[in-house]
Each structure stands twice: as C-alpha cells, then as structure tokens.
Amino acid sequence: MTQAKVCMLGAFAAGKTSLVSRYVRNEYSEKYLTTVGVRIERKVVRSADHELDLVLWDLHGEDEFQRVRHSYLRGAAGCLFVVDGTRGPTLDTALRMQAEAVTTLGPIPCVFAINKADLRASWALEEPDLDLLTARGLSVILTSAKTSQGVEEAFAALVDGIAKTHAHG
C-alpha cells in the first residue's frame, strides 16, 4: 500500500487537531489543547481507484512567536491548510504558509479547509475572500470539526490530488 505524508498547516487554534481527530477517530472535544511540536496520526483510505496509507503530521499552529519548521514539511505529498472562518488573519497566515510550502516542496496538492462552519453567523471571512482563493486555483472546502461538515470531503479532495500525483509520477 502506498504511503503518503500529509501536513496539517495553519494558524494556532484554527482547528487542525480537531479536524484530524474527527477524520481519524470521529471524535470531537470542545476542550482546546494546543499542539506542541507535532502529532502524528494515521489513516488508511480505500476507494475504488486507490488505497492510500495517510500519515498525518498535525503541526503546531503558527503565530507571531512561533513559525513552523520547514524540515517538518520535507517529503510531504500534500498539505491541508486550515483557516479559522471567525478570524480573518488566519487566512493570511495560511496563504503565507502555502507559499512557503510550495517553495519548499514544489507543486504539491493543497486544500484549504475553512473551518468552524458551524459558527458561520460570526464569521469574519466573506465570500470575496473565499472567491480569491478559488481564483488562485486552490481547493476550498468549508468544514466544521464539530458537526463533521466537509471534513471527509476536504481530506478526500487532498487524497484525490495525491493519488493523481502518484499516477502521473
């Protein structure tokens, strides 16, 4: 079975760990525990077309004091950027990290998960912000780790992109 390293990237408290927990173990907790360094999770994804052993590197969130080490990105087959819909600056952080990831890794599949869709009423992001991402050719999926909305779809989109890369590679 083919393995693939996937990095979860984004600002702090954007919901990276919650998305991974929901995706891997179908669990969710309201309690916030900040990720120190990196947590590794694993999930085997099977579909009619492919079978992939995803090794998810849930990296700590970025803020003004702490940047993600580029060495953690090395060898990643794809990246999932997590944006907190209720905090506008997290989109800028994610875009900057995506640019850095592309510089480090080259053109790899990237998916933007705009998280906390269950709090849509209090979102700071607006449609034009999301349109901007789409216009750049990025996959954008609204997610909620709390309600599971879009979680499977976001990872499925990334897995699809990785599978295509492997097929062409």
Next chain:
Amino acid sequence: MTTGSVAGPPPDERDLDRKDPDVSRPADEELVRLQTLLFPERDHWIDLARRLDEPAVRAAETAAVLPESVRQALTRGPGLATTIAPVVEDAIHTSVRRDPGRLVDAIFPVMGPAIRRSITATLRDMIQSLNNMLDTSVSWRGLMWRLEARRTGKSFAEIVLLHTLVYQVQQVLLIHRGNGLLLQHVVAESLSLSDPSIVSGMLTAIQDFVNDSFNAGREGTLHTMQVGELTVWIEPGPHAYVAAIVRGHAPADLRIALQDAVARIHGEQALLLERFNGDAAPFEACRPLLEACLQSKFSERRQRFMSWPLGVALVLVVALLGTWAFVTIRDARQWDRFLERLRSEPGVVVVAAERRGGQYVLSGLHDPLAADPARLQAEAGYAPGDISSRWEQYYAADPAFVLARAAALLEPPSTTRLECASGVLTFSGSAPRAWIAERIRLALFVPGVQAVRAEKLRPQEVVDAEARAATLEQRRFLFAPDRWTLDESERSAIPAVVADIRALVSAARIAGLDVSIEVTGRTDDTGIGTENARLGARRADTVVTALVAAGLDRQLFSGAVAPPVSEPVPDSSQRALLRSVQFRARLTPIGDPPGRSR
C-alpha cells in the same frame, strides 16, 4: 592498457591482415614491406586484433585471470557476492530440477552434522526453558513474579522475560529519511507495540526538531534516545535510517549490526530509496537484514535456592497442610451448624456433644413428638455411622407438644377447640355431654398440663336444640290485609313447620330441655290499634289451630300479639311482611318453670 595511450590502427589494416595468407603477388609484398616500415608494431597489432575477434581466445585468457579477479573483488566488499547470488540461486534451482540426486550427494556430508546441531540446539533450549520454568515455579522469586503478573495484568511469561532480560531489540524500523515514512519494520515475537507508521513519523519529527534546534544540519543525527526502560538506537544512511527499539542495555556490537544493515540496504536498494514515492512494498526484501538486528540476551540462570525435588516436596507438604486445614475447618463448621440446628429444634435438648476417637459423640433428650434426630443428621450431611448418639425420651413443655399430646389422648370432636398457655389447657366450642363428662378429667393426666379450663365448652346436644329453635324462628306465615285465614300457598307450608317443631322437640328432649313456642300474630301499620290487636290474635290462633290439626300438642304453644307498629311503613312489600305470624322457641331445663328460657 596500451590502448589508452596509443592510437589504434587504421580500419583497413585488419582487412589487409586478413588477406595476408593470400599474398602472392610482388606488389603485395611491397605493400607489406611498406607497412612494416611505416608501422614497426604491425605484427603486434595483428595479434591483438586476432585475440579480440576470436571468442575462444578471449575465453581462455579470461579464464586465466578470473580467479584472481574474483579474489580481489571479494576483498573490496560484498558487491560481487550480492551480484552473483541470483546466478548461483538459479544455478542451484536448475541443478535440482534436472537431477536432485546430485545436489543431495553433494550436501550429504554436511546434512548430518547440521541436523544433529539443530536437534542439539532445540533440546538444549527445551531443557533450558524447562529448568527456567521449574526454577521460577517453585521458588520464592517465581511466586513473587506470579503475584506481580496477577497485579499488573501481564502474562507470567512476560514478567519472567522482564526480570531475566539483559537486553532485547524489540522492534527495528527502516524509515525513509526524506519524508519519515515507514519502509519496513520487524518486531520480536510475542510483543505488541504501537503503530510503527506513527512511531516512524514521530522519530523523524524528533530528529528534525533536534537537528533544527542545534543547527546540526542534515549530517547531524540523533543517535540514541532514552525513553523509560527503552532506548532507541538510530543508525542513519544517506536515504534511510534504521531505528532499533531496545529494552535493557545492549552491547556496542549492536551498533555494528545496525551499521551493517544500513550499509547493505543502501547497497541493495539504492535506486529504490532514492526514488521512493510512498510504495514500501519493494522493501519487503530488507526484512532478513532487519531481523538480523532483533538480538536479545537473557541473564544466566542463578543458582537455585533449593533443589527442585525439595521444592516439589515442600509444595506437596504445604498442599497437604492446606488440605488438612481446609477439611478440618470445613468439618468443624459443618458440626457447629448441625448442633445449632439440633438446639433450635423444639423437643430436642443437646446435653453433650464432643469428638472422641475420631468420631462425633452426641447425647441428649428427645420428645417423641419432636423431629427425628436421625433425619436431621442425614440432612446435615452425616452418614448414620458418623455420629454415635444416645437420646433419652422426655416430655417437652412446649405448648405445641402439650396440645399434640392432649389431642392424642383426649381425641376431641371437631367442634372442640384446645388451647394451651403456661400449662393451662383451655377447651372451647362444643362437645357431646358424655365426652365432656368422661374426657375433661383425663386432661389433667396429659404431661405438661397443670390446670384445665372448660367453662367455654358447651354440650353439643344443647347446641343442636338451639340450632333447631333458630330454624323454626326463621319461619313466617303471611296474611292478606284484614284477613286472618291462611291462603292456599301459606297453608301448604304447614307440614314443613310441623316437621321443624317435631325435630326441635326431639333435640330438646335429648338435651334434657323443655320446649315452649310463643306464636306472635302481627298486623301492618294501617288500621286502628284495638282492631289490629284482635286481628293479630286471630292470625296467631289460626296458625296454632292449623298446627294442632296437623298433630301437634296444643300445650307446646302460647299466643302473643305483637305491639302495634309505631312508625309508618311506606313500602307495600315491607308492609306485607308485617302481616304475619312468627315463632319464638323457649328452651328450659326439664323441671324449670316455663319463664326461664335458654
């Protein structure tokens, strides 16, 4: 080689050479001479060309240098062996397919010793494990380990392993250096460890973190990590590294084994490692190399505290003592329960109970009406021979037993009730006069009866006569308004009333009683009082006349007129019941004046 420094001959030179045997013309001879002048080494070149062109010559020359070439290649490293291994394997397969007998003949001299060595090793391991088992089973240490296994929920074998282990390589992982993905991993037997993919990711992340933190660069590698009782040994290669998870203190030789594995894996799988894209299947071939690193060493068996036969004997003694204690305690509890049961049984008094000469001895008092001690003994689980018992008969003063004895002696009729309290036997209900006269005095002879009370016991004959009188008093003759004659339907009841009265007279006579019957005539609430009194008297007289006419003695009857109805009766059916004649029987002892009744 000279070919590197000297220009090769012109292409047509060989052609000229090939034509050499056919040279016959003078012009050709001239040409040869010219060539010899121009190329003094012409003959050498011709010889070289011939050696290169003819395979037989080339093969012969290669054969001459091949042994030396192989020797030199082997001294440079394992490359040649690795390269020719598939050829040798194919050759062996082909040989076996073609003629298995040849190979069998060839390896026969080594097969015997190899099999012997294998059997010896297996037997030695078996004896060692048996020794360990006996040692740990009967020793104090073994008992402690069993307790520890029970307390921690681990298997006994696991606890033994933990205590006797010097070191053990529990898991070896081959991890790609570029992306931290797991290429291959092997685990020591009977161990269950966490997901190796996650472990390899975390190891890589830690490596990256350490490298970044100390600016060690790609060449700097974390070689050892200590986690509790576990040590992670890491041996890096250009594209992948081997991580060995070790419990205990491994010798430095393990590092060499890891280095060897990394080197050989990189030697054999260099291209695959360089182009690794996530598919780890080809690295299955690396398993034997990794398994070679799963080394372990156990501590030497310590001198036993005691020999195992002594240990077995000790265990047997402890087991026998335990069994004896268990049986003794169980028997004592059974005996106590039996005695308690006997003592709680009414009519049984245990005077002495003891164990004498291996047998229980029991003596006491027993009421004939109490539960049978033999039955109680059987119920308690004792065979008849288990207990030697002696029971003396006695009469228990327990009220239940006194009553039972009284009932057996006096045989009271069903209408008589007996009660006993504090030695006083009380009779109530009714009984035939003859029984009362004969049996009541006998009651004082019943063991346990100190006094008798029979005031509430009535003669059955009197009770019967009173029942007849009550039956008659239920009778009633009804009359039409203002009429004192009986209509047909009322008259038809005369014979039944006559029979009732005769039965009453007969019962009274048996009871020694006289009977007088008061006949009361009644009227309803209408009419004038004096008229009603007269009408009531006439109605009573009509009934008495009819009964006398039917054969009864007039002396039995006395007439009476009911007092007038004081309250108006609105209901016509109730009013009809008022217009009636009823009876009241008076029973008096024979000879008493008629005024005294029952």
